[in-house]
Amino acid sequence: MAILTEKFNTVHDTAPFSQISEKDYISAFDEGIALTKKEIEDIVNNPEPPTFENTIEALAYSGLTLDRISNIFFNLHSAETNDELEKIAQDVAPKLSALGNDITLNTDLFSRVKAVYEQKDSLTLTTEQQTLLEKSFKDFARNGALLNNEQKQKLRDIDAKLSVLKLKFGENVLADSNAYQLHITKEEGLAGLPEGVIEAAASLAKSKNKDGWIFTLDYPSYIPFVTYADNRELRKEISLAAGRKGFQENENNNETIVLEIVQLRHQRAQLLGYETHADFVLAERMAESPSKVLAFLNDLLAKAKPAAEKEFQELTAFAKEKDGIEVLEKWDGSYYSEKLKQQKFQLDDELLKPYFKLENVLKGAFEVAHKLYNLTFSKVHNIDKYHPDVQTYEVKDEQDNLVAIFYADFFPRKGKRQGAWMTSFKPQYIKDGINERPHISIVCNFTPPTETKPALLTFNEVTTLFHEFGHALHGMLANTTYPNLSGTSVFWDFVELPSQIMENWCYEKEALTLFAKHYETGELIPMELVEKIKESASFLEGMATVRQLSFGLLDMGWHGQDPSAISKVKDFEKLQFASTQLFPDVEDNAMSTSFSHIFNGGYSSGYYSYKWAEVLDADAFEYFKENGIFNKEVANKFKENILSKGGTTHPMKLYKAFRGQEPAVDALLRRAGLIK
Known part of the structure; x- marks a missing residue:
């Protein structure tokens, strides 16, 4: 039982996955919660008057044992779940929500925090300490400390309900994803599909003791299918299945859950004195x-929409000319985009894949990090893993000091949710003179190796790997005192800057020559392909931009107004998509019911931040390009002002310290080819 609550007797204090059994979690959570409560009681009952050290700092270091248990458990719940873990999650979520409320609604604790906060002008604090003090006070105020007892109880009830609803939403999406398979038994159904995709589908069918080929809604199966399959009816079938996730007449339907979540979020915001959930979040x-946010999204929409409409007309004309398609539907979008791209640039993902063997791309990411930040990554086999697929690395600096432990988990499997993400098993912080180094993980769902080929990535998967690796660097290079200001603990519209800027290196010849080598011959990617990758980077960028903006506007629609009049998810969605719609609507599909980013992840009122951070990253990368993409001085400024500083000061201050100016929207429009 105590394995999770005692100090780990492992290499670098890493998680002892193989020694943990599922039954350990419930007791560990109970013990971790009790321990956290005891730490809070000690702060409250301290007979000394409140000071920064005995109250604010003590609070920042409380709950570390529980955080560690939570990190391990919830990371497995996302990457390696099963029925037992899902049951435990449902049991634990309300307990953790209640504990959060016990802390932020503790009147005696808040009065100590408030006492220190009120002396802030007379205290001698570092910038980081000032930020921590501001954050601590705001965390209480934003979580109900200023409410009366009746209101506090109401807040607790809302939070307990929300914690369960969000989990249920994610589980329903996963259940609908797992329930669907497109089983093809005749070879003609495979026309147009790349060999590797066919092989993967055959091996999936074989693993299920079936003949033929099985395609699923997992991205490495779904995306290639809708991009390459010549059979329009089959593309339609799988596309409709993807659009029905959480929107079918079955036990996984998320419509009521969506309406309940937005309603509860709105009530919570109002209770705390904010007009809407979006007002609460964006403060x-x-x-x-x-x-x-709306001004930002609509400004970009005004600039991108004319290009998007022109591109859509071009794509429609192309599909009509090629195959006599009268109306371009959603299941035609990826297919004809790919065909048009091939015609324009003679560039085909299948042509590129042999140059992007997963191991080489990963080494390439490591090499870029070495050139920029002097980091070295060494694969190690003495660190425990939660699944055989996971790879483990020690990350060191030029003086051979340990910077971080890095876990990489690349392939889809039954217990893993879709998408790609970075996470941590242990944050970085400094306590008692020891700089505790972080344990960082990236989790992806890439095309797995087959019997005859290694894992060969599409170019989109290459940029995804670099993206998540950028988040990982933000976590690994963290160098702050307090765990709750460390690494990616920054404003959400700033957190995507370190990830998105890394994608830029994938388009640069100087970086590609480090890793884009043919998996069989070792031949370097031909430079004309590199040029085509760069040229095609802004292909149909107007449509892609409008699509992203539509998701941001949908999110703000749900969260930027009183939702109580909304009764039908689909009707509401149609209204929100009116300004961005290009393809005809599909009546039995909905976006919101599987929009996990905003209903299960942390992006509610925050989906705009992808575009917001793109402005930051385009502007920041222009600075690199002006000075050389491996310029050590610029890299060092980025590391010192952005990657290592976490949330220790306001992000605009950090950005200006790096760049010398505020970011310019035009940098993004230039890169996207939307302005000259």
């Missing part, structure tokens, strides 16, 4: 307010 973001 702690670079963007600051819903009106600023």
Whole structure:
């Protein structure tokens, strides 16, 4: 039982996955919660008057044992789940929510925090300590400390309900994804599909003791199918299945859950004195307010929409000319985009894949990090893993000091949710003079190796790997005192800058020559392909931009107003998509019911931040390009002002310290080819 609550007797204090059994979690959570409560009691009952050290700092270091248990458990719940873990999650979520409320609604604790906060002008604090003090006070105020007892109880009830609803939403999406398979028994159904995709589908069918080929809604299966399959009816079938996730008449339907979540979020915001959930969220973001976000999204939409409409017309004409398609539907989009791209650039993902063997791309990411930040990555086999697929690395600096432990988990499997993400098993912080180094993980769902081929990535998967690796660097290079200001603990519209900027290196010849080598011959990727990759980077960028903006506007629609009048998810969605719609609507599909980013992840009122961070990353990368993409001085400024600083000060201050100016929207429009 105590395995999770005692100090780990392992290499670098890494998680002892193989020694943990599922039954250990419930007791470990109970013990971790009790321990955290005891740490809070000690702060409250301290007979000394409240000081920064005995109250604010003590609070920042409380709950570390519980955080560690939570990190391990919830990371497995995402990457390696099963029925037992899902049951435990349902049991534990309300307990953790209640504990969070016990802390932020503790009147005696808040009065100590408030006492220190009120002396802030007379205290001698570092910038990081000032930020921690501000954050601590705001965390209480934003979580109900200023409410009366009746309101506090109401807040607790809302939070307990939300914690369970969000979990249920994610489980329903996963259940609908897992329930669907497109089983093809005749070879003609495979026309147009790449050999590797066919092989993977055959091996999946074989693993299920079936003949033929099985395609699923997992991205490495779904995306190639809708991109390459010549059979329009089959593309339609799988595309409709993807659009029905959480929107079918079955036990996984998320419509009521969506309406309940937005309603509860709105009630919570109002209770805390904010007009809407978006007002509440954005008070702690670079963007600051819903009106600023909407102005930002609509400004970009006005600039991108003419290009998007022109591209859509071109794509429609192309599909008509090629195959006599009268109306371009959603299941035609990826297919004809790929065909048009091939015609324009003679560039085909299948042509590129042999140059992007997963191991080489990963080494390439390591090499880029070495050139920029002097990091070395050494594969190790003495660190425990939660699945045989996981790879483990020690990350060291030029003086051979340990910087981080890095876990990489690349392939889809039954217990893993879709998508790609970075996470941590242990944060970085400094306590008692020891700089505790972080344990960082990236989890992806890439095309797995087959019997005859290694894992060969599409170019999109290459940029995904670099993206998540950028988040990982943000975690690994963290160098702050307090765990709750460390690494990716920054404003959400700033957190995507380190990840998105890394994608830029994938388009640069100087970086590609480090890793884009043919998996069989070792031949370097031909430079004309590199040029085509760069040229095609802005292909149909207007449509892609409008699509992203539509998701941001949908998110703000759900969260930037009183949702109580909304009764039908689908009707509401149609209204929100009116300004961005290009393809005809599909009546039995919905986006919201599987929009995990905003209903299960942390992106509610925050989906705009992808575009917001793209402005930051385009502007920041222009600075690199002006000085050389491996310029050590610029890299060092990025590391010192952005990657290592976490949330220790306002992100705009950090950005200006790096760049010398505020970011310019035009940098993004230039890169996207939307302005010259």
